[in-house]
Each structure stands twice: as C-alpha cells, then as structure tokens.
Amino acid sequence: MLVGTLVYYLTLLFWRRRTLVFLDIACVNQVDEYAKSEALVSMGAFLKHSKTLVVLWDATFVKRLWCVFEMAGFLQSRGPDASRGLEVCPVFAGPALLSGTFGLCVMLLIFSSSQAVIVPWEFWGGLALCALTFPCLTCLAYVVLIHCRSIDVVQQQVRCFTIGNASSYCCASNHIDPSTGERMVCDRLIIERCIAAWFGSPEQFEETVRGKLLAHLVYQLANCTFPYWRVVQATSPALWFKLELYNPAFVVLFILETIVYWLLLLPSVALVMFRLIYCARNLCQSTxxxxxxxxxxxxxxxxxxxxxxxxxxxLLPQLIGDKHTSNWILLATMSMVTIALWRCMPPIHQSDSPQAAGQESP
Ligand SMILES: [Zn+2]
Structure with a gap:
C-alpha cells in the first residue's frame, strides 16, 4: 500500500509526457507586438493542424473572446468530426480527483497499518470503510454539485453571447501594458479580422458559438468530466490495498474480487452518483x-x-454455498451492469429551453 502510494505520487510529480503541445499563452509572443499579431493571424493553421484541443475550462471561459474564438475556430476547422479532437477539462477536476485519491490513500494506509481493524474484515470492516470515506466523499459530491449547476449557467451565458459583450485583456487594460506602461495592440481587432475570414461574418460566428460550440461544451462538461479510465485511475488505491491482502492460496478469488471492486463496482457507483447529482442540481439553492x-x-x-x-x-455465499461460484456470478452481473451504464446510458445534452437552466449563478 505504502509502495503503491509512493510510486503513484512520484510518477505524478516527475514523469513528463513527450507529447508536443501548443500552449497559446506560452507559444504566442506576449512581448513583441508584431510577433503576437502574426501568431494571432496564423492561429487558424495551428488549430487546423492540431490533433486535439484541450480546453481548461472555468466559469469565465465563455466570457473571454479569445477563448471562445479558439474553440469555435477549432470546431469550424474540423467540420462534422469536431467532437473527436475536443477535450474540455474543468480546472476543478484535477484537484478534486487528486484530493479524492489522497483521501483514499490515507484511509487505506491507516487500514493496512492497523491489522486489528482488518482481522474482522468482512461485514463490519466494510461498514467502517464506508464511515471513514463519508466526509471526503461529501466534499467531492458538493464540488460536483456546483459543477453541475455551473453547466446551466454556461448555457445561459452562451445563449446570450455576442462579440461586443465578450471581454478581452487588451481592451480591459485600455491598451496600456500595466507592467511597462507601453501601448498594446488590440487583440480584438485582429480576432475580428480572423472571424470575418473564417466564418464569413460576425453574425455567423455568433451563431456557431450559440449552436455548435454550446452543444459540444455542454456535452463535454456533462458527460466527459469523469470518464471511466479517470475514475479507475483515481480509485487505484483500492487495487494497492487488495494487493496487500493478496494470498497465494486464493489467486482466482483475489483476481475476481479485484476486478469486481476496482474496475466494475467503483466506476459504476461513480457514474450513478454523477447522474443523481446532475438530476438533483437545482433542488437546493443555499450553500x-x-x-x-x-x-x-x-x-x-x-x-x-x-x-x-x-x-x-x-447473501450470495449463503444462497449458493460456494465463494468461487458466487464471485463468478457477481463478475458476470457487474460486467453487464457496468457496460450498460457506461456504454448504453443516454448522454446528457443541453436543455431545450433557457428556463430549464438554474435560477442563480454560483
Ligand atoms: Zn483591445
């Protein structure tokens, strides 16, 4: 358990992916105004030749002209296959999953270092585990609830989107660089020129934002924030904990239980809970x-x-009388349930009417 925890966090801190990325704030020259203008005009080519667009999303995203322009430009360049390369990742998801994994690590480390707790590890052990995870999961559920409410707010904002109302840093600073006092080039003017070239007119751009961009944004935020493999990765401490309890005399039983709990039960419960939270998002208004x-x-x-x-x-061991057979039955049942939930459940789409969205901003 301890080794698994150490390896997980050391990998997270020190492993570097070798994928080539274009990070706009780092790759566009922010000092040389001429180079910056050239980069903005060439943004269409960068978007067109990118395999994936990763949007680090927060509530301010749809108010910023630059961000909306990039995402709409990417969708425009992809045509009907736009959804394939788009990945919207809310910024809260990283810390939420990290703190959830950390809480699970700490709790299971306490369990594994206290053998006295594990000895009666059957029914009461399971109940104790549930009680320990409760405060941690409540925080996580609250954060997800706020996220689900923010999806409604996004829909309201995007439906009212206009280029004139969208903000840009240069205009907000009156085109004077606060750090140097020098005059800045207006990004908005360059973006408006690009919009005219790519979309035909500002009206067509706004229509794309309120139609295609909104549909993709809501779909991603409501269905792709916690995909299956992200849940599996976040609950990996459950695997390390099972490995610590490994007994060579019961290899098949160990594998069955690990698959059922780690790969089937936990992701299924996570998805059911996300859908329940989404359905209940507008039930309560106060914190x-x-x-x-x-x-x-x-x-x-x-x-x-x-x-x-x-x-x-x-229940099952008593009914069937054999632990192996009951675990095989559980594996088959849970496999079908998991596939049905993750593959066959209809996705969440944008609400048809603006009234269906929430009544207040978070
Ligand atoms: Zn400006």
Whole structure:
C-alpha cells in the first residue's frame, strides 16, 4: 500500500509526457507586438493542424473572446468530426480527483497499518470503510454539485453571447501594458479580422458559438468530466490495498474480487452518483442545503456500496454455498451492469429551453 502510494505520487510529480503541445499563452509572443499579431493571424493553421484541443475550462471561459474564438475556430476547422479532437477539462477536476485519491490513500494506509481493524474484515470492516470515506466523499459530491449547476449557467451565458459583450485583456487594460506602461495592440481587432475570414461574418460566428460550440461544451462538461479510465485511475488505491491482502492460496478469488471492486463496482457507483447529482442540481439553492443534499447523496452511494458488500460477503455465499461460484456470478452481473451504464446510458445534452437552466449563478 505504502509502495503503491509512493510510486503513484512520484510518477505524478516527475514523469513528463513527450507529447508536443501548443500552449497559446506560452507559444504566442506576449512581448513583441508584431510577433503576437502574426501568431494571432496564423492561429487558424495551428488549430487546423492540431490533433486535439484541450480546453481548461472555468466559469469565465465563455466570457473571454479569445477563448471562445479558439474553440469555435477549432470546431469550424474540423467540420462534422469536431467532437473527436475536443477535450474540455474543468480546472476543478484535477484537484478534486487528486484530493479524492489522497483521501483514499490515507484511509487505506491507516487500514493496512492497523491489522486489528482488518482481522474482522468482512461485514463490519466494510461498514467502517464506508464511515471513514463519508466526509471526503461529501466534499467531492458538493464540488460536483456546483459543477453541475455551473453547466446551466454556461448555457445561459452562451445563449446570450455576442462579440461586443465578450471581454478581452487588451481592451480591459485600455491598451496600456500595466507592467511597462507601453501601448498594446488590440487583440480584438485582429480576432475580428480572423472571424470575418473564417466564418464569413460576425453574425455567423455568433451563431456557431450559440449552436455548435454550446452543444459540444455542454456535452463535454456533462458527460466527459469523469470518464471511466479517470475514475479507475483515481480509485487505484483500492487495487494497492487488495494487493496487500493478496494470498497465494486464493489467486482466482483475489483476481475476481479485484476486478469486481476496482474496475466494475467503483466506476459504476461513480457514474450513478454523477447522474443523481446532475438530476438533483437545482433542488437546493443555499450553500447549507446543498451541503446537506451532498451528504444525502453520499449516503445513497454508501447504501449502494453496502448493499453490494452484503450481497458479496453474506447473501450470495449463503444462497449458493460456494465463494468461487458466487464471485463468478457477481463478475458476470457487474460486467453487464457496468457496460450498460457506461456504454448504453443516454448522454446528457443541453436543455431545450433557457428556463430549464438554474435560477442563480454560483
Ligand atoms: Zn483591445
């Protein structure tokens, strides 16, 4: 468990991906105004020759002309296959998953270093595990609830999007660089020239933003924030914990249990919980009631997990009489449930009417 935790965080800190990326703020010259103008005019070529556009999304994204322009330009350059290369990653997802994984690591480390707790590791051990994860999961559920509410706000904002209302740093600074006091070139003028060349007219650009861009943005935020493999990666401490309990005499049983819990049960519960949170996002308006709602939703998750644990450790072995057979049945059942949830459940799309969105901004 300790080795797994150390390897995980050392890899996270020191492993460097070798993928070539174009990070606009770093690759566009921010000092030389001529070079900056040239880069802005050439942005279409950069977008067209990029395999993927990763949008680090927060609530201010759709208010910034530069960001909206880049995303709309990418969608325009891809045509009907636009969704394939687009990845919208809310900035909260990284810290949320990291803190969730860290909480799980700490909790399971405490469990694995205290053998006395693990000895009665059947029913009561499972209940104790649920109780320990409760505060950590409540925080996570609350953050996801706020994220789901923000999807409604985004829809309201994008439906009212106009180039004139979108902000740009240069205009907000009156075209004077605050650090040097020198005059800045207006990005907006260059972007408007690019818009006229790529989209035909400002009206067509705004139509693309309010149509295609909104549809892709909502789809990504509502369905792709926590994909299957991201959930599996975040819950990897469950695998290390199982490895610590590995007994060579029960290899098949060990593999079955690990697959069922780590690859099937945890991702399925995570997806069900995300959908429940999304459905309940507008039930409560104040922070206090939202925290209460998050607690209730985590209680539902704990019930689901507890019911499964009861079926796995007590009900099925008693009914069938053989632990191996009951675990094979669980594997088959959970495989079908997981595939049905992750592959067949209809995705969330943008709401048809503006009234369906939330009543207040977060
Ligand atoms: Zn400007």
């Amino acid at each position: 206090f009631t939202q925290v209460l709602l998050s607690t209730g939703l985590v209680a539902v998750a704990a019930l689901l997990f507890g019911a499964f644990f009861f079926a796995e450790t007590m």
